[in-house]
Amino acid sequence: MTMLTAVADLLGLSSNTLLVAVAMAAVGMAAGVVGCFSVLRRRALIGDAAAHATLPGVALAFVITGSRGLPVLLIGAVVSAVASMGLLVLLRRFTRTRDDAATAIVIGVSFGMGVALISGLVARGVPGSGGLERFLLGSTASLSAADARLLVIVSLLSTGLVAAFVKEATVVSFDPGFAAAAGWPVWWIDFALVAMTAVMVVAGLPAAGAVLVTALVVIPPVAARQWTDRVGVMLVLAGAFGLVSAVAGVAASAVVPGLATGPMVVLAAAALFAVSLVCAPSRGLLAMALRPRMPLAPPERGGP
Amino acid sequence: MSGLRGVIEFLTASGGMHGWAMATAAVVSAAAAVVGSLLVVRRMSLIGDAISHAVLPGIVVGVLLGGRPGGPLATLGAVAAALLTVWLAELLRGKARLSEDAAAGVVFTTLFAAGVALLSAAASRVDVDPGCVLYGMLELVPFDTVELAWLEVPRAFLGGLLVLAGVLAVLWLSWRQQLATAFDADAAAVVGLPAKAMTTGLLCATAVVTVASFEAVGAVIVVAMLVVPAATAELLVATLPRLILVAVGLAVASACSGYAVAWQAETNAAGMIAVMLGVGYAAAVLIAPDGMLAxxxxxxxxxxxxxxxxxxxxxxxxxxxxxxxxxxxxxxxxxxxxxxxxxxxxxxxxxxxxxxxxxxxxxxxxxxxxxxxxxxxxxxxxxxxxxxxxxxxxxxxxxxxxxxxxxxxxxHTPAGSVAADPHGSTIPPER
Structure with a gap:
């Protein structure tokens, strides 16, 4: 911790501010890494349902425990995010509602429920309830050093888990049929990936808020995908992009007063994506425009 | 009858405040339910979700240019933002080879973030509360009125009514084409219907509905109003006309009950309307003809x-x-x-x-x-x-x-008639 204080002094920041920035960097990185597999698995918007569903969980955790400590609220958020994922599975299994509509229902209704709960608490003047609104669009202002440490630990654990099971997650993402035929526990790997996405969505709440946090698990992986066709490289790049956008966004909202963190984080990520879209070596728009048009290859002779 | 009198008193109290707010919510919900029915049966719910978020910067620019949050300028801006969303998502799918959901995820979060940032940056010049973006200000709707002949009508109600009428008129005029496209867009395109233009039109209608409901419920909760009534109706009935009718009925009922409950419980009306829609859906899941109870x-x-x-x-x-x-x-x-x-x-x-x-x-x-x-x-x-x-x-x-x-x-088989089963037990004759 002394080193941190020294660095903070060097930068002219309070050590708390620096710790929060480090936490946001870790969260951005882990969200980017975990998000890679939900993008590769074509489930980018599942995270959005989980994100909106965190809101009632946060409010209910506050109502039940009366605590406004971040760990308690985030546990509530994880529970309701995972419950919403379970609800999606149940709706798919037991109703005729199609996936897209089911996702939209979970997004709209759970967000409405969260808003109604939080507004009700605020209208009754419950002390501390006003702070819940920061989960809508994100704000790192009230994070304590302990909160920051918790976020760092969660992020490093998630990143470590992904690193340990890259092979499994890759096989399931690219060819679930093959994975199942080869006897892999596809259901469990899928469940673990979705659950980790939910956890990272929750960890990203202070940075980006419920409405926008899905961008943390979607945009950096998508930007990274532009640069490479290899999963390992994509994971590293997505982590880096997530880290940079989280730090840039938090810094921008610290400079401009009254600006929520979430939009700035998302805009920073979007800027990185735009650069990737244009400049990436083989898939980039620039490279495609400059590449000489290949003449059609003459038909091969003596084929099968 | 005292119950009815109570309801009338509630609706007409303080210059009809609750009545107007409820009517605004009902009109706006009905318009959203009509558009949402087409979105749901065409499996475009998530595009509707994306558009309702992505129109925010359009609305803010419209307001910055001197319009009102629900006015014509904001509507124009929102439609432009919706078209931009669709164009960008197409671009990302075509050029960057993103999957559909990833493309939508990138575009709508970016545009929504841009809208919020723009709103915060111009906070001194725009009288739009960032909270309004997230959950509307239905309670304040009755206080912004226009003089209409002899009646003071809330602006948002009038706007919602116009949008509802417009949506219904377009639906009426293009009914056969809508039916064909909703049933099978590819087949409709093959027989020469302008399926692509109709899809774009539907997305523009989503944008217009979002603008109309912006003041009442904000740009996030409108997702529930678009999708939930139609998804509920889909569990209960089987044809498109009935689906739209039931969806509108559910939307109006949820709007009124949600507002009343929110007032009783002292909480946000838009959030409560979404909760009511969710309750309706859950009930349908249970009691639908092929629902879980049955x-x-x-x-x-x-x-x-x-x-x-x-x-x-x-x-x-x-x-x-x-x-x-x-x-x-x-x-x-x-x-x-x-x-x-x-x-x-x-x-x-x-x-x-x-x-x-x-x-x-x-x-x-x-x-x-x-x-x-x-x-x-x-x-x-x-x-x-x-x-x-x-x-x-x-x-x-x-x-x-x-x-x-x-x-x-x-x-008829060689083994002959059946008097006993393979274990040797007699087979009883038919009664």
């Missing part, structure tokens, strides 16, 4: 019939060999319950022997069982000890006609 009772009823028939058949077999009845029937507690019920209904006599009526029913179960064993033995050539388990299942599902056909078919 399916649950059907499978319970089947399970009960199987238990009862097993008890009867067991009694019949005991009678056949002249054995004593077992102390307690098969199937544990369910079997005992079934025996009690069968005694009450006169199928079993006290003591567990079959009544004449029960014997008839039991015989048909045993007949089904043994016919099936015989058929399996002759046609599938299963070994003797493999015949019983499948017959134990199917005995509950064979009807009189099926039994007769089995018997008739086997009568």
């Amino acid at each position: 399916r649950g009772t059907a499978s319970l009823r089947l399970a009960w019939r199987v238990v009862c028939e097993d008890v009867l058949a067991e009694a019949w077999r005991a009678e056949e060999v002249g054995a004593a009845l077992p102390a307690s029937p098969r199937g544990g507690l369910a079997g005992m319950l079934a025996a009690w019920w069968l005694t009450r209904r006169g199928r079993l006599l006290p003591g567990g022997r079959l009544s004449e009526q029960g014997r008839g029913q039991a015989e048909m179960v045993v007949r089904s069982h043994r016919l099936w064993e015989t058929w399996l033995g002759r046609h599938v050539r299963l070994p003797l000890d493999h015949l019983h388990p499948p017959a134990e299942w199917i005995e509950h599902y064979l009807g009189a006609e099926m039994r007769q056909r089995l018997e008739a078919e086997m009568a």
